[in-house]
Amino acid sequence: MQYRLLECTSAACLQGRCEWRGKVLTCPTTHRMTVYEAGRHWSDAASPRRVKLTRQQKKYCGELAAQRVKPVRVRNALRVQFGLQGESVPRLLSIQNFVHYYSKTQLGCNDDHDEVVKIVREMAYQDGADDFRPITFTDFKTPDGLLHVGDGSDEEPFVAGITTRALL
Structure with missing residues (x-):
């Protein structure tokens, strides 16, 4: 059994120490929950509702x-x-x-994949580069000789690494 102890966080009860306590017992195998309460709230007023956007x-x-x-x-x-x-x-x-x-x-602001691919390809290993310059690598290259970065799906996993020559 998993125990979770609760205490009152109502804004209406903030003036005094609220006596209310709760306990939730959860069975990890059956996911059955039992809730126990003890004590009374300091105030019978309901907590103020949050303002919602119209x-x-x-x-x-x-x-x-x-x-x-x-x-x-x-x-x-x-x-x-x-x-x-x-x-x-x-x-x-x-x-x-x-x-x-x-x-x-x-607005479609949910995909930075193209920018990440651009950064990975710009930071690819180059001969004669500084020992402490970050370099990226992937599991294989495209037919054009560019680093291949997948899209994160099961068919094309996103695989890229970063290191420096000094760490190699």
Whole structure:
């Protein structure tokens, strides 16, 4: 059995020491869980809900993400654009998650393979190079004589190494 002990992290209970405790027992073979509780919460009030991005805010964040604006600046722009103050401003983590997800799914910012291949080929071994200059190598070369770097699939695994002549 695996034990996990829990304690209250509710924002409503922050004023005093909350008596509530929890324990989760998990069986590693059957993945069956049992939850036990002890004590009462210091406050009966529910924790405040996190502010979520509205559709208009998501659209505006998407426009800024298309311009490659950093999430911190997106958050500040949201504050100005929609007149948000204090607790009504979405958390930075929410905006970061949205911007990165939007960039990967809508803008195609999810593939650096071409840049990595370019770097690996530029740093290939050359005769007479400095002993401490980084050099790259792969398992074989293409018919053109360039280093072959796979795409990471099962058929073409990504294989590349880096070292210096001094380490060889």
